[in-house]
Amino acid sequence: MKKRKSILTLIILSLALVLAACGGNGTENGNGEQQGSDSSGGNGATSSIIIATGGTTGTYYALGGALAVNIEQKTNINSSAQSTGASAENMRLLRTGDVDLAFTQGDIADYAVSGSIMFEADGAIENIQGIASLYNETIQIVVAEDSDIQSVEDLAGKRVSVGAPGSGTEANAEQILEIYGMTFDDLGRADRLAFGESTSFIQDGSLDAAFVTAGTPTAAVNELAATRGVRIVGLDDSHIADLIDQYPYYAEEIIPAGTYSGFDEEIKTVAVKAQLVVRSELEEDAVYEITKALFESIDALGSTHEKGSHISLDTALEGLSLELHPGAIRYYDEQGIQR
Template sequence: MFSKKSLLTISMLLALSLILFACGGGTSDGGGDDGEEGGGADEQFIQILTGGTEGTYYPLGGTFAQVINDNVESVEEASATSTGASVENMNSISDGDGEIAFTQTDIASYAAEGDVMFDEANEDFGAIGTLYPETIQIVTTQDSGIETVEDLEGKTVSVGAPGSGTYANADNILEIHGLSIDDDIEARDLDFGDSTTGIQDGTIDAAFITSGTPTGAVESLAASVDVNIVSVSEEKAQELMDEYSYYAEDEVPEGTYGLEEAVPTVAVQAMLVAHSDLSEDLVYEITKAIFDNTDAISHAKGSEIDAESALDGVGVDLHPGAQKYFDEEGISEE
């Protein structure tokens, strides 16, 4: 017979063994955090912050996500998220609400410096590389009678949300032409889809749209009305570039939106940035996946994305992982 003391000891030992097993002291053949079935501890989910569904960032971000999923083993899943685009994306990166983001080069510079629409300098990101020109398109209809930027005076014009990249571009271009958002136009703060819908139904006269061409929202407009893109003259483009170094001359090509000839304008660059907390190795693999597999980018802009030009106009520090990739490729900023 066991004494009461012995029974108490055995009970205590059994209880202790159960506690140790529950805390992981036991062994198991099942997949855990480090097992193949449970996914490696280093595997990450990557959220790519893009823009509105009617623009270029969102569909292009979807193709980038697929390229990353197909080529970067340490990424559990990459996905594209629709957002308010450049300014919102830079704020979200600063807040830790995304891993990779699309942005305009001018907006990234403002964010890094804590200038214009940013109250504080953002040190939480590094560039992956530039992608393609973000063309500033001043969209109206051929029946509007608007032929020049000066013709916008007194008109109802969509300039994008206050603090957005499009708003900053509209402000810069109007200023160069002697006009003001506050004093000389009836400004509307609309996204691309609402802007082109407003032009179509006559509630606005024109819209500033900063996006890679062709832009889906403008293509949809061109399917129902004859579109006119207001030009920015070479002289005014030079004034703008002298004042703001991140602008470059550009054009909307002949045939785009049914245009009979190319329209001169200006552009900034679209680029990708990564949160600084992402490891050098991971960003290296992501950068390599994108720029080594541009033939797999199922979007019209894929033909413009090239490692050789990816450092043109970056204007902010590269993420160390991206720097490693471009160093290996022998590519440097001019």
């Protein structure tokens, strides 16, 4: 009897030791894998990320969805793309840790880390680092094909969408009007709408024009071109030079003829760089794998949206003023890219 009790005691002690060894501070998922409270698995490696994009009719959303698929295919990181209010909102989502990766305009990233313009009230965002510059985002002043608006000055007294509230497009609209000696008060009405809403309201006649900052061709503008017809209002050389002199992150840009259906002449305007940025807390190995997946997926991204084919290692650091994430640095060093 005593022998049986001793054996039973040994079994209980052994079970207790096994349970203690398997225990931890996190919880287990359905596969029995240890999970913490963040996006890291039990081995400390990043297991999932969220990519902040933009509105569903914009370039960010198309490319973000394709990038998420390719990250999943090329790494062990689960990835999903989230529709957002685009650049400025994406920076705030990185600050709070609600997303891990984000598309943004280069000028907006600069405002975020310096705590200026739309970030002045809340202060600088300190946990943003760069991965790559992607392509030029074109500032398009969109009107219906039969509109009488021929110049920026003609926007005076008109109903104009200046972009979603607090967006990069809104900042671009304000700065371009400023160079022409105008403000939002000079417009008949300044509406703050997403791209899809803007072109829909131009189509039904309740809006005269819209500022759209996005890679061309832009889905929302394509839809307008296919229905009512579209024109892009150009900027003249003198005002382009003044704009670049005052805000050096702009560059002259040509929208080629044929970009949109019925669009038979090239238009001169300006552009800013689209960039992919990351929450600085994200683990180095994960960002290395994400950066590698980005540049190994250019063909797939290009088949999703024409701007995807503009992504290149040769231009990855152009206009990128942010500090690079160590994971991105490791990848560029491997590729022999000079920083």
